[in-house]
Amino acid sequence: MTHTWDPDRYLTYADERGRPFVDLLTRIGATAPRTVVDLGCGPGNLTALLADRWPDADVVGLDSSPEMIASARATEPRVAFDVADLRSWAPPERVDVLVSNATLQWVPGHLDLLPALVGQVAPGGWFAFQVPGNFDEPSHTIRDELAAEAPYAEHTAGVAVPSSHDPAVYLDVLAGLGCRVDAWETTYLHLLTGPDPVFTWVSGTGARPTLQALPDDLRPGFEAEFKRRLAAAYPEHAYGVVLPFRRVFVVAQLASSRDF
Template sequence: MVHTWDPQRYLTYADERGRPFVELVARVGAEAPRTVVDLGCGPGNLTALLAARWPGARVVGLDSSREMVEAARRDVAGVDFEQADLREWLDTGGEAVDVLVSNATLQWVPGHLDLLPTLLDRVRPGGWLAVQVPGNFDQPSHTLRTELAAEAPYAEHTRDAAVPSSHDPATYLDALARLGAQVDAWETTYLHVLTGEDPVFTWVSATGARPTLQALPDDLRPGFEDELRRRLREAYPPGPAGVVLPFRRVFVVAHKPAPSSEAAR
């Protein structure tokens, strides 16, 4: 089932969504890469940080969403943005890159653990692969949507909607280490303090819940949204600081060793 993305809605909490990207890329040790690729670049606001860090590199942002790519091309200079599906980009082969970043994208690719060898193959020897995925799919922000979507009259419409998933840091570390990479993997749980009316609904409706919402017919969507808002308000009541959304993120940075001088002879 095809769904679309809304760049403006996605950017509602741009600072909160951007912090994991910054912390991920900070662990990439590349000094002067020639080519940097951002797989799943979204509206390009974070890809711009790659161009700022490595001004001598050709920076490319790829996203399957036409809406995201159009927004990126309009708002971000100094980056080449292309509309492309991640799996299709991998299948086409092509020149290897020095830094390959995938931030909050692989969770939408079923069986993405099997893609790690191909992702690492697209990195030059001595290059870097950096991946970040959400790891909070056991939290009410996701489980409440899943439970409601399984109820009548919604289930018949939502059963094929895309649902994100990911693995623990140790799983990614083991998979990439077996491929010969030097791996740094970790997790962080952020406590996002959100404001506004039904802020958790605003957050999830831009990302994890969006495919489910778009799968519903127009006559059912308002009722689903109202009930999901109600359940999320109960799960995330306001406190002294505001509405707190705990958000676990999983990070992995893999350095592909360069051939030793002896091996290269």
């Protein structure tokens, strides 16, 4: 089953999801790029920050989800949005800034894709991305464990799950491609409120393909048990529920033409 994305659910914690994008953006040193592309732009709320940063650039947002692109087009007129698969994306000419925010983790074997993405960036240009690095946390392991149990396993086998690498792995690959690389990681402590907040978070992203793979008669039971286990793993305090979230960041600058 091919899963779909819900822009409204994804934007439930828009501020928390957006902070890593802002932290990534501040480390990109481009001053006057002509073309800026956001690969995996989602609902476009963060792509708008690229238009704010570089108002004279042609900013393009691409995503494989028609639902996300429809939402983006309805809210941000300064950006040209389109549906595209980053695995086969090829711009008419090399771009000056290529950004991918919380997207590559959904592409199996995405390390092998990095040379092609670097090849779409102009000499002296910038390639920057961030991916979650929290896949050993209960928010993911509980889903995996529950999905492997009966009666769910026969429906969730082979469902899409995200994965990523440590910063040093990305640094090694991109430095080997001749880039100057800045790679780091940050663990955010998101303070969430409301009923079942961690479930609300993961159901909009990492757990969504699993939930959509379940038939209607099984999904409510799965969700109820998932919520129960998440609540035990992430207890509520007087000030809310703390969700630790590790992120991996990479900013790479290509050599300029005079360096070749």
